[in-house]
Amino acid sequence: MSISTALRRLLPSFLGGKRPPTVAVLRLEGVIGAMGGLRQGLTIAGTAGLIDRAFRVKPLSAVALVINSPGGAATQSALIHERIRLLAEEKKVPVYAFCEDVAASGGYMLALAADRIIAHPTSIVGSIGxxxxxxxxxxxxNKLGIERRIYTAGANKHRLDPFLPENPDDIVHLKSLQADIHTIFKDMVTGRRGLRLKQPAGDLFTGDVWTGRRALELGLIDGLGEIRSTLKAELGEKVRLVPIAPKKRMFGLGRLLTRQGGLAGEALSTVEARGLWSRFGL
Structure with missing residues (x-):
């Protein structure tokens, strides 16, 4: 250890004071899952490094997640959730989640990684489905006179093909997959929220969304507020917030044209993202 480092560490004690509490702030914003074009969805590959950096801040009093997401891919949501919980338990550091415009579906799954969930009264929360x-x-x-030709090895490789008439057996199979994922989501909610839930499970797991105020009454969150006032009230006026931000990247037109379908992929991903946000009036 260098002399300058040692002096910096000892200075607070010489002055008779304590270091202010330090909170790493990690923003999780956008649709969850891989997106085309320049639009970057939230994925474990894209967030793992940021999560690791948040838990490496020293001295660390807590990690705060600022969430603004309408959801998306269930697996990516679960993987990000699990990485946060793994490090929180390993480092024994409390985690806060602050819901902004929306923390719905996979966005709420991210919030469940926190020990305390805070939302604004007007936030949209829930969509557990x-x-x-x-x-x-x-x-x-058929109207255009186009014939669909498809060949498979495996009778069910063409399930839910959009160019073939809908098959009732395919719908049954899809619904069974959805039911399995829904059960995992429900177990995650009950496991993380436990006795804090104030309504029967049947009322909470319908896929509905609520305002932050109503979510508090239902036990889906722990309080109303925003990041600065809440952390000052709980950790002291001198709390220090350390943003954990990704490195900025520059993209040229050539890079855009070669990424996942180029301009067409970018347009499609924009439509998909807008569709998810628009479900919540955003």
Missing amino acids: VISGGFGFDKAI
Whole structure:
């Protein structure tokens, strides 16, 4: 250890004071899952390094997650959640989640990684359910005189093909997958929230969303507020917030044209993202 480092560590004690509490602040914003074009969705690959950096801040009093997400891919949501919980338990550091505009579906799953969840009274919270969507083009290609040709090894490789008529057996299979994922989500909520939940599970796991004020009454969150006032009230006026931000990247037109379908991929990912946000009036 260098002399300058030692002096910096000893200075607070010489002055008769204590170091202010330090909170690493990690923003988790956007649709969860891989996106096309320049639009970066939240994935474990993209956030793991940031999560690790947040828990390496020293001295560390807590980690604060600032969440603004309408959800997305269930697996990516769970993987990010699990990485945060793993480090929180390993480092024995409390985690706060602060919900902004929306923490719904996978966004709420991210919030469940926290020991305390805080939302603004107007935040949209919940959507504890599973959804799948798509389009059917079989009638359209029939009108155009287009013949669909598909060959598989495995009878069910063409399930839910949008260019073939919908098969009732495929719907049953899809719903069974959704039910499995929904059960995992429900178990996560009950495991993390426990006795704090104030309504029967059947009322909470319908896929509905609520304002922050109503979510507090239901026990889905622990309080109302925003990050600075809440942390000052709980950790002291001198609490120090340390933002954990990703490195900025520069993209040229050539890079855009070669990424996941180029301009077409960018347009499609924008439509997909807007569709998720618009479900919550955003």
